[in-house]
Amino acid sequence: MQTIPKWMQGLAVTVGGHGVVSHVGTAGLRMLAFKSGQTIELTAALRVRGRQVRHDRGQVLSDLGVMIADGGTAIRHIRTLRDQGELFGSVASASTAWRALEEVTARQRDKIAAARARARRRVWTLVAARHGGVPASRTCYGDLGEWIVIRLDATIQLCHSDKEAAAGTFKGSFGLFPLTAWCDNTGECLAIKLAPADNYIRPGHGSARAFASTYASSSHPKDGSAYGRMIRCAASPGLPDRHERLRRCDCYP
Numbered sequence: 001m002q003t004i005p006k007w008m009q010g011l012a013v014t015v016g017g018h019g020v021v022s023h024v025g026t027a028g029l030r031m032l033a034f035k036s037g038q039t040i041e042l043t044a045a046l047r048v049r050g051r052q053v054r055h056d057r058g059q060v061l062s063d064l065g066v067m068i069a070d071g072g073t074a075i076r077h078i079r080t081l082r083d084q085g086e087l088f089g090s091v092a093s094a095s096t097a098w099r100a101l102e103e104v105t106a107r108q109r110d111k112i113a114a115a116r117a118r119a120r121r122r123v124w125t126l127v128a129a130r131h132g133g134v135p136a137s138r139t140c141y142g143d144l145g146e147w148i149v150i151r152l153d154a155t156i157q158l159c160h161s162d163k164e165a166a167a168g169t170f171k172g173s174f175g176l177f178p179l180t181a182w183c184d185n186t187g188e189c190l191a192i193k194l195a196p197a198d199n200y201i202r203p204g205h206g207s208a209r210a211f212a213s214t215y216a217s218s219s220h221p222k223d224g225s226a227y228g229r230m231i232r233c234a235a236s237p238g239l240p241d242r243h244e245r246l247r248r249c250d251c252y253p
Helices: 025-035 038-046 057-069 075-082 094-102 106-131 197-201 203-216 239-248
Strands: 148-154 174-176 179-183 188-193 229-232
Touching (some): 025 038, 025 075, 038 106, 057 075, 057 094, 075 094
Antiparallel strands (some): 179 188
């Protein structure tokens, strides 16, 4: 059984009271991360045997996610939560957040993907129990029923300095060309793969990697019987074969 964190105990939202705090919506997001099991799953994924840390690494990553959802654009913006200790309790500093990110190994990244999948599966199960199923993907011809639609796309992110993997883009600008995978049914971002801006000349290769990462963070059942999948990605040779190979192997978390 999960132990309720001290900052959540007795927490209530009222209007017209005293001790008003800013960005109050972040408290709901932080609570959702805990109740969905994501924070605890991240803690387990990042735990290192025999190592003691003051700030739980799963909570640090969870707080960074809350910070981004709240509009943060830099790691230092975690102070939006840290400055409200009366509400959130002890929150990691920006330097601690940087250390937590730098400590993540390749193996732990895979564990993080699996942790996200388990949390998502738990939430989708609750959604299905209440509404009869995961929301259907909608098109101009109607909804697609039980099909889970994964949209693969890429978007240029401009850079104003020589950042890692930055390059000239096909539109004459300079930056990155990250590949993204989104669940059309729920609007969730399933995977993001950082790629150089000239990656557009190899769309099939990049899309296949993004799609593989999507499987790692998806919440579909292993037998694949509950949901179908439709892939939308332009100019991606070899992707259907990649999809079939992944579907046949035990690649689900």
